[in-house]
Amino acid sequence: MSDSGTYGLPEGIIGLTGPITKPAPGTLPLRGDLAHVALANRFLAAHYVIPETREIGPGGAQFLLQPNDDSEQGEALEPGAQVEVLDVAGDWIWACAGPEGPSGYFRTAALAA
Template identity: 40%
Template sequence: MTGISAPIFRFTDGLHLTNHDSYTRPVSIDGMLAMTGPSVKADPRYLPLRGDLAHIKLAGRCFVPHYAVPVPYSAHAGARLVSAPGVDGEVLAELAAGEVFNVLDIAGAWAWGQRGEEGLVGYVALAEIAAPQTGA
């Protein structure tokens, strides 16, 4: 049984499997996914990334279980971007009427996303933004 994955446990001393397994382990990884140096540090206030979700533009650069394509919502006058959902969140910015808030996740009465394409990341109450209009 040579040429297959090495066993996790070794029950006997007689079986020797190869260290190279081309079926499940690549010989080397080249290109953009190779770990070739230190990570680039980004300002987390402007990085649409959580432990469970990230903006689709971060695919291949950040590893999370899910990636989302943003849905552009329009802010109502006085909409507040906050650091956490609920009344305890720090106000990060006030959005202008009609300003785009790119929604990446909706949970309860709150949307998580990014102000415009490169702006601050945070939460906005769903009551303070309008869903995009669908064509008829």
């Protein structure tokens, strides 16, 4: 069974407040179109996602920096690790270990049944 964690909607005004340093790929769960809801007070994105918590299956998984099998690899995910799913597109999942990362892509088959 999966749940949505304990994240709520941000409070106060959300908007551009000054320059930021763009985080490195594979770190914070932040893309141009989506970001983890916990980052809403720090980073501007078109949409914010309250993640769904899921478990990595018995084969483990490897975060990739892009949804492509030939992409640069990020952090390894051990079997049974909890991840926060932010987006599913076809056979690919964009997820993170938590709002401070790491983040990346892996195939849907890596999730526990």
